Amino acid sequence: MSTTLPPTTRLPEQAWKSEPISEPDYLRNKRGIMSWVYTLDHKRIGVMYLIGILTAFLMGGVMAILVRTELLSPSRTIMGPDAYNHMFTLHGAIMTFLFIIPSIPAALGNFILPIMLGAKDVAFPRMNLASWYLWVFGAVFLIAAMALNGLDTGWTFYTPYSTTTNSSVISATLGVFILGFSSIFTGINFIATVHIMRPKGMTWFRMPLFLWSLYSTAIIQVLATPVLGITLLLLIAERALGIGFFDPKLGGDPVLYQHFFWFYSHPAVYIMILPAMGVISELISTFSRTPIFGYRFMCYSAIAIAFLGFLVWGHHMFTSESAMAAVIFSALTFSVSIPSGIKVFNWLATLYKGSISLTTPMCFALSFILLFTIGGLTGLFLGALATDIHLHDTYFVVAHFHYVMMGGSLMAFIGGMFYWWPKLFGKMYSEFWGRISCLIIFIGFNWTFFPQFILGSRGMPRRFYDYKPEYQGLHVISTSGAFFLGIGLILCAAVFLHSLWRGRRAPANPWGAATLEWQTASPPPLHNFVDDPVVTDPYDMADFELQRDTGDYVRRPYTPSQSDGTETQS
Amino acid sequence: MIAEAQLSQGPAPHADETFRAHHFETAEQQFAAAKLGMWLFLVTEVLFFSGLFVAYAVFRVLHPEVFVNSAALLDTKLGAINTVILLFSSLTMAWAVRCSQLGQQRGLVLCLSLTIAAAVAFLGVKGIEYAHKWHEGHLWASQYGGPQAGETFDRAGSFFSVYFAMTGLHAVHIIAGIAAIGWLLKRSLRGDFSPAYYTPVDVVGLYWHLVDLVWIFLFPLLYLVG
Ligand code: HEM
Ligand SMILES: [Cu+2]
Numbered sequence: 001m002s003t004t005l006p007p008t009t010r011l012p013e014q015a016w017k018s019e020p021i022s023e024p025d026y027l028r029n030k031r032g033i034m035s036w037v038y039t040l041d042h043k044r045i046g047v048m049y050l051i052g053i054l055t056a057f058l059m060g061g062v063m064a065i066l067v068r069t070e071l072l073s074p075s076r077t078i079m080g081p082d083a084y085n086h087m088f089t090l091h092g093a094i095m096t097f098l099f100i101i102p103s104i105p106a107a108l109g110n111f112i113l114p115i116m117l118g119a120k121d122v123a124f125p126r127m128n129l130a131s132w133y134l135w136v137f138g139a140v141f142l143i144a145a146m147a148l149n150g151l152d153t154g155w156t157f158y159t160p161y162s163t164t165t166n167s168s169v170i171s172a173t174l175g176v177f178i179l180g181f182s183s184i185f186t187g188i189n190f191i192a193t194v195h196i197m198r199p200k201g202m203t204w205f206r207m208p209l210f211l212w213s214l215y216s217t218a219i220i221q222v223l224a225t226p227v228l229g230i231t232l233l234l235l236i237a238e239r240a241l242g243i244g245f246f247d248p249k250l251g252g253d254p255v256l257y258q259h260f261f262w263f264y265s266h267p268a269v270y271i272m273i274l275p276a277m278g279v280i281s282e283l284i285s286t287f288s289r290t291p292i293f294g295y296r297f298m299c300y301s302a303i304a305i306a307f308l309g310f311l312v313w314g315h316h317m318f319t320s321e322s323a324m325a326a327v328i329f330s331a332l333t334f335s336v337s338i339p340s341g342i343k344v345f346n347w348l349a350t351l352y353k354g355s356i357s358l359t360t361p362m363c364f365a366l367s368f369i370l371l372f373t374i375g376g377l378t379g380l381f382l383g384a385l386a387t388d389i390h391l392h393d394t395y396f397v398v399a400h401f402h403y404v405m406m407g408g409s410l411m412a413f414i415g416g417m418f419y420w421w422p423k424l425f426g427k428m429y430s431e432f433w434g435r436i437s438c439l440i441i442f443i444g445f446n447w448t449f450f451p452q453f454i455l456g457s458r459g460m461p462r463r464f465y466d467y468k469p470e471y472q473g474l475h476v477i478s479t480s481g482a483f484f485l486g487i488g489l490i491l492c493a494a495v496f497l498h499s500l501w502r503g504r505r506a507p508a509n510p511w512g513a514a515t516l517e518w519q520t521a522s523p524p525p526l527h528n529f530v531d532d533p534v535v536t537d538p539y540d541m542a543d544f545e546l547q548r549d550t551g552d553y554v555r556r557p558y559t560p561s562q563s564d565g566t567e568t569q570s
Numbered sequence: 571m572i573a574e575a576q577l578s579q580g581p582a583p584h585a586d587e588t589f590r591a592h593h594f595e596t597a598e599q600q601f602a603a604a605k606l607g608m609w610l611f612l613v614t615e616v617l618f619f620s621g622l623f624v625a626y627a628v629f630r631v632l633h634p635e636v637f638v639n640s641a642a643l644l645d646t647k648l649g650a651i652n653t654v655i656l657l658f659s660s661l662t663m664a665w666a667v668r669c670s671q672l673g674q675q676r677g678l679v680l681c682l683s684l685t686i687a688a689a690v691a692f693l694g695v696k697g698i699e700y701a702h703k704w705h706e707g708h709l710w711a712s713q714y715g716g717p718q719a720g721e722t723f724d725r726a727g728s729f730f731s732v733y734f735a736m737t738g739l740h741a742v743h744i745i746a747g748i749a750a751i752g753w754l755l756k757r758s759l760r761g762d763f764s765p766a767y768y769t770p771v772d773v774v775g776l777y778w779h780l781v782d783l784v785w786i787f788l789f790p791l792l793y794l795v796g
Contacts, residue, residue, distance in 0.1 A: 121593035123603040188610045196603040197593075226614040230621035234735065242712025243731045245625055250711035251728040256628060260621055527592075 023525040025426065040125035041526065045132050046111030047424070052135060053107055056098035059143075061489065063091035068448075068482040071475045075466045084465035085152035086167070090145075092155030093172065097179050098139055100405060101268065103413045104275035105221075106131070106186050109214045112420060113190060115517040115524060116208055118199040118533045123192035131185035134178050141175030144168070154463060156265070159246040159257045163238050170239055173232040180225045180232075183271075187221030190214050201535035205299065208515045208538040209292060212299045213278025216306040220267045220274070224310070228264035231257065255320050262313035270309040272405055273372075274302060276412030277343055280365050283415055284347045286513040287362035288354025291539035294346040301339035308336045318388050326385055333383035340376050344369060359511075360434030364415030367442045371407025375400060378453065393463075396456025402449045414441070414492060421496065422510050426523040427503030428551075433495045440488030447481030507552030512544040518553075589767045601769050608773035612780050615743075619784055622736050626791060629728050640729035641796030643708055645699060649793040652695045653785065659688035660782045663751075667775045670758070670768035678763065678771070682755045685778070689748045696741055703730070710734050736788055743781045750774045 023029075026043045036044060067088050070077045079087065114122050122128050145151045145168035153162040153169060162169050194215045198207070207215075235257070237243040244250030246257040285292040292298060314321055314329030321329075347369055356362065378400045381387045391397065422428055451474040456462075460471050467475070509518035517524075519533040536543075544553040594600040630637045666681035707715030711727030754774055757763065763771055 119593065124607060125591070125593065127607075184614055188607055188614075191610055192603050192607045195606055196599055222610055222614055223617060226617035227621050230618050233739075234621070234625075237735065241710065243735060244711025244728055245731060245735070247711075250731075251629075252711070252731075253628065256625065260624075 023530055025521065025523040026526050027425070027523055029526045038129075040121070040129055042114050042122050042125065042128055043111050043524065043528075045128050046107055046109075048132055049102060049107040049110060049135070050424075052132070052139070053099050053103050056094055056139065057103075060091050060094040060099055061486070063087050063094070065482060065486055067091055068479040070465060071467075072479050074469055074472060079465075081465050082152065085463075086146075086150040088463060089151045089154050093142060093151065093176070095405075096155055096268075096272075097176050098135075098142065100272045100409050101179075101183060102135060102186070103409065104279060104416065105190070105214055105217055105271075106135070106182075108279070108413070108416050108420060109190065109210075109275060110186070111424060112517055113211065113214055114193060114197070115423075115520065115528050116211055116515050117193065117197055117202065118516045118529065118535065119193065119197040120527045120529075122189045123196055124189050127185050128189055131182045131189070134182035134185065138175045138177075138179035138182060141171050141178060143175075145172035145175070156261060157232070157235060158261075159235065159238070159252075159254045160248065162235060163247055170236055173235055177229055177232045177236075180229045183221050184225050187218035187225070190218040191222065194218075199532070199535055205296065206535065206538060207299075209281035209295070209298050209302070210275075210278040210515075212302050213274045213276075213281070216302040217271050217274045220271050220306050220309060224264045224267035224271075227260060228268075231260040231264065234260075255317065258317050258320065259313070262316045263310075266313040266316065267306075267309045269401075269404070270305055272409045274305060276368070276372075276409040277302065279412040279416040279419070280347060280368050281343075282513070282515070283361050283365035283419055284350050284369075285539050286419075286511050286541070287357050287359055287365070288350050289357075289512070289541055290350060290354040291537070291541075292346065293349035293352075294342070295539070297342050298346055301342045304339040305336065308332070308339065312336060312383075315383055315388075318385060319392055330383055330385050334380065337376060337380060344373055344376075358435070359418075360429070360431055360438060361415045361419035363435055363438040363442075364411050364418065367438065367445075368408060368411040368415065371403055371411060371442075371445065375403030375405075375407055378403065391456060393461055394456035395452040395460045395462055398462050399449045399452035399456060402452070407445055407449070411441075414438075417496070419511070420517075421499065422506030423517055423522045423524070425500060425503075426506050426521075427499045428506050428510065429495050429499035429503055433491065433498075437488050437492040437495055440491060441485060442488075444481055444483075444485030444488050448478050448485050449481075451475075451478045451481070504551075507550050509544065509553040510551060512541055512546060512553035514538055514541045514544065589769075597766070604769045604773055605776075608776050612776060615777075615780055619736075619739070622732070622739065623787075623791075626732050626736070629732060630795075633728070636726060636729055637795055639796070640708075640726045640733075641792060641794070643706075644733070644793050644796070645702070646793045646796075648695055648699050649789050652692050653789050655688050655692045655695070656782045656785050659685045659692070660779055662688065663775050663778045666754075667768070667771050670763045670771040671765055673765045675758070675761065678758050679755065682751055682758060686748055686751050686755065689744055689751070693741060693744060696737065733792055736792065740781070740784055740788060743784070747774075747778050747781050750777065 026041055036048065039045065066078070067084070070079050070084055070087070110122070110128065114120065148168040148171055150167045151169065151172045152165060152167045157169065157173060194207075194211060234243065234245050238246055238252075242250060244252045246252045246254050248254060281292055281298060312329060312333045312335075314325055315333045318326045318330070358366075378396070382391055382397060382400060418429065418434055455471055455474045455478070458471070460467055460474075506522040508521050510522075511518070514536060515538045516533045516535070520529050543555050545556055546553050590597050590600055594603065662681045662684040666678055666685065669675075669677035669681055703709065707713075708730050709715065709727075710731040714727035714730060751774060754771055757770065
């Protein structure tokens with residue numbers, strides 16, 4: 001706003017000092033509820049998203065605890081079979097559509113992406129606000145299903161059951177349809193922002209990996225979500241009018257529904273994991289105090305995952321498609337593990353000889369690497385035809401996707417929350433209790449879900465409220481783990497809330513990271529930067545020095561020997 | 571580009587950039603963002619329709635004879651008239667964009683009005699066709715009651731399911747287009763557009779061409795396979 005220097009020009013030394021900024025921060029520059037309702041500020045929209053998705057997470061979490069409690073004993077424990085069907089369906093639908101898909105991109109990404117780019121806002125602020133309101137509408141429709149006749153189809157809405165059950169499929173699918181538009185709007189906004197608003201000096205290969213991951217996620221959101229939209233529209237037309245695309249009684253084809261659904265929903269699992277991978281790249285690099293290993297491979301592998309993710313949907317139908325199709329989809333499924341493996345190896349290589357500090361975000365990042373690896377490797381058992389025939393629709397699948405979605409995406413989300421929390425609200429949290437919460441969540445998670453691999457391989461089917469007595473031991477272990485996990489998450493929430501009331505004021509750059517969002521105050525002012533930020537290599541942290549008195553990392557005066565940063569591979 | 575030339579030559583009547591949002595550095599950047607945003611939206615539209623095209627392909631491969639026989643029940647003449655109407659509207663829309671770039675105020679208003687008129691005419695013809703089908707009982711699968719009822723009941727129905735889903739969704743897009751062009755018309759009557767700022771006309775134009783393009787595929791696939 002004020003300076004006319006081109007962004008790559010080095011500013012005089014005192015401009016680096018994070019003096020208290022005279023401009024009020026984004027939380028305080030306007031007051032009153034209306035200043036939030038009509039806000040076009042991406043930071044406020046991000047915060048509103050955060051509140052929304054955390055509320056959804058709480059609801060889904062309570063349902064998960066109820067589901068697990070029911071499974072403490074065979075047949076009825078606390079609810080009957082119908083209630084059980086409703087419970088796990090809503091748990092799945094809320095967690096997928098209301099929580100995980102928008103979690104990192106729409107909440108954290110909305111806040112961080114423009115600041116990381118050194119921009120004032122996303123390209124289309126109005127569309128950004130619209131996407132948040134669409135999220136709210138979609139959530140209302142989805143949750144209204146609960147108040148109407150409930151929903152018992154499973155989160156996949158498979159036909160023909162979804163066209164014949166008397167639960168509220170139309171309300172729920174309309175909700176998901178609307179949520180799809182919300183997700184598309186975020187995607188379009190992010191692609192346009194990354195393309196058009198990058199400052200001078202930030203070439204594609206000087207972008208932080210979090211931006212690469214949000215960009216590749218946005219591509220999937222834009223390309224896959226419309227297919228879900230038309231699928232659900234046809235499902236609604238099927239139920240309301242009997243249009244007969246999917247109903248075999250009317251000449252339709254239920255497997256066609258499954259193809260349509262998974263053409264979206266397999267790429268959607270990468271909508272969930274790619275942003276998480278981006279978060280992890282930032283955390284691992286920052287807290288190893290070393291540039292990420294194999295930067296370019298990280299960029300290419302994000303794009304490769306986004307692309308390959310479109311070719312493998314058929315692995316959800318190994319038992320209902322032709323043998324030929326199954327073989328092809330199996331082979332393609334294996335190919336996804338190559339870019340995923342590249343990422344894991346590069347994180348490990350970054351850690352190697354890094355100077356690791358085990359802050360709370362780093363603890364979550366390390367948990368992510370372990371849990372995601374287990375989740376990905378068990379995906380290979382499911383992608384191999386011979387083993388999948390045995391494991392399909394068992395608890396093994398449940399364990400697999402919880403390892404990737406909860407152990408992966410959720411761990412990265414929480415890690416990212418701890419990492420950017422000082423930037424979001426200008427407060428530090430208790431490292432001690434943060435780490436304890438990570439430990440409890442990590443133990444509780446494995447305690448809950450590892451037994452499910454064993455249950456599944458022994459034949460316990462998913463989505464059943466009753467089971468043979470021999471499975472009870474493992475179910476009891478899993479349920480007790482779930483309670484422990486719940487305690488960890490509550491503790492984690494308490495750490496955040498405590499920091500809001502009691503936290504120490506956060507400096508501009510508490511971690512010594514080199515990406516642009518740390519070059520502005522915490523919390524940032526309305527237009528993000530008072531002076532245009534200086535674009536350098538996003539992982540060149542060597543320049544930053546800790547100031548003992550403020551806890552802030554400040555850049556040393558410029559030394560000409562510094563590399564120009566286009567090549568970050570070590 | 572005319573607009574850019576004008577911009578760099580200094581203030582045209584509207585080049586005070588009141589239209590530029592604060593978070594863009596230049597008007598060009600804003601224009602580029604809007605254009606990219608619209609192209610991305612069009613990509614989502616293509617994928618949205620693609621589901622129906624895939625369903626079309628699947629059902630047609632499974633029952634080619636049903637498609638041949640049922641397509642014969644559609645009125646090719648009305649379909650062809652509608653094709654001409656939409657092609658004409660694409661022309662007037664493209665012309666509207668040109669008028670706005672050149673600052674031809676009256677031409678812009680005229681072209682936008684003609685485009686809306688063509689769109690309404692298209693819907694009128696579509697309405698006649700739908701009424702006819704309704705009358706004959708050529709409806710979608712569960713409501714099908716046409717002459718083939720009895721033997722291949724559900725099969726002819728699946729052709730008409732595809733027909734109504736595709737043309738219905740297309741008609742919804744036409745209606746949305748009328749609303750968008752109506753909004754352009756209102757703004758152009760107010761004199762909002764100038765060679766320095768015609769982004770909305772440009773991007774709505776892109777949308778309108780896509781809607782026409784979808785019809786260009788629908789017409790042969792539905793009407794001419796018989
Ligand atoms: C190396 C990577 C992966 C491979 C090879 C893989 C493979 C598979 C396969 C073959 C299935 C089908 C199992 C069956 O139904 O029999 C499956 C299910 C599933 N996967 Fe993955 N997967 C991978 C990564 C992921 C990721 C990253 C996520 C999410 C973040 C994910 C989420 C899911 C979900 C939600 C299901 C269950 C869908 C349902 O409800 O039926 N997967 N996976
Ligand atoms: Cu999959």
